[in-house]
Amino acid sequence: MLRIATTNVNGIRAAQRRGFGDWLDTRGCDVIAVQEVRAQADKLPEDAFGGYHVALETGSIPGRNGVAVLTRTAPAAVRTWSGAALVGGPHANPGDLDQIAATDRVPLARDLRPFITQGRYIEVDLVDAPVTIACLYLPKGGLPAELQRPERMREAPDGGARYERKMGFLAGFERYLTRTRRAALADGREFLLMGDMNIAHTRYDLANWRRNQKHDGFLPEERDWFDRQLSPRTLVDVVRSLHPDEDGPYSWWSWAGQSFTKDVGWRIDYHLATPRLARAAVSAGVDRDFRGVRxxxxxxxxxxxxLE
Known part of the structure; x- marks a missing residue:
């Protein structure tokens, strides 16, 4: 049995203060994909990743992005878009991490080149199971220019720049995802993409879906893109396959108001697996809080x- 998790920590230092280290120690996961580490190597807290081996891509923007994969045993291979990664053993402190070459094995789509140094993607091959684990933090995006209404926006109108940036990423990642999934299968490995996709795929994936149909993260073109990534022969939404036609389980809630208490959330954190691996899934859930703390x-x- 393999217990595998994905979590956006929204800053490893803040998450550690809330109990992330204790969650790592007690949840019994074999593999954990982490997004929004938000710390360069020298700013990581002591023992940031507990008793796990870590493969980390911090990116070059201080306090932004950053992805990691935590494993019980050191991975057989690590790949990033930048060609470098930081690795460390159990209970590694910032000074214990080593930088390694982490060259990708498939061509990077042109649309992804502006994101190479942003710390949005890392991929590892497990030693103890024939599985490639990919961890993604997909850009949040924004609204197209024609939908932007300043009086309804929390952020200043940008003429659709954030929207265009996300759509460019999606176009490039669609091609890249096909290539890297096929490369894993050619190597005799199943493929599992996890992470914060910043898209709610269907009306079952957010509480107030009617009022959000013109909201970034639930735009028709974003959902169409998600449709194209899934099929019984390519990738399967594992949680949805185990929880068909029901609301949620949600994985993100605003800090504001009573969104969390009332479960007015979004499901934007996913396990997308090749079909054989997806069929091996026996249970799936969301750890809404840990000992009463988010x-x-x-x-x-x-x-x-x-899996054995």
């Missing part, structure tokens, strides 16, 4: 896979 505005999505 670790982040996201909650870990945990799936048990019946």
């Amino acid at each position: 670790l982040s505005d996201h909650s870990p999505v945990v799936v048990d896979y019946a």
Whole structure:
């Protein structure tokens, strides 16, 4: 049995203060994909990743982005878009991390080149199971220019720049995802993409879906893109396959108001697996809080896979 989780910590230092380290120590996960680490190597807290081996891509923007994969044993291979990664063993402190070459094995789509140094993607091959784990933090995006209404926006209108940036990323990642998934299968490995996709795929994936149909994260073109990534022969939404036609389980709630208490959330954190691996999933759920405390505005999505 493999217990695999994905979680956006929204800053590893803040998450540690809320109890993330204790969650790591007690949840019993074998693999954890982490997004929004938001710390350069020298700013990581002591023992940031507990008793796990870590492969980390911080990106070059201080306090932004950053992705990691935590494993019980050191991975067989690590790949990033920048060609470099930081790795460390159990209970590694900032000074214990080593920088390694982490060259990708498939061509990077042109649309992804502006994101190379942003710390949005890392991929590892497990040693103890024939699985490639990919961790993604997809750009949040924004509204197209024609939908922007200053009086309804929290951020200043940008003429659709954030929207265009996200759509460019999606176009490039669609091609890249096909290539890297096929490369894993050619190597005899199943493929599992996890992370914060910043898209609610269907009306079951957010509480107030009617009023959000012109909101970034639930735009028709974003949902169409998600449709194209899934099929019984390519990738399967594992949690939805185990929880069909029901609301949620949500994985993100605003800090504002009573969104969390009333479960007015979004499901934007996913396990997308090749079909054989998806069929091995036996249970899936969301750790809404840990000992009564929210670790982040996201909650870990945990799936048990019946693999030796």
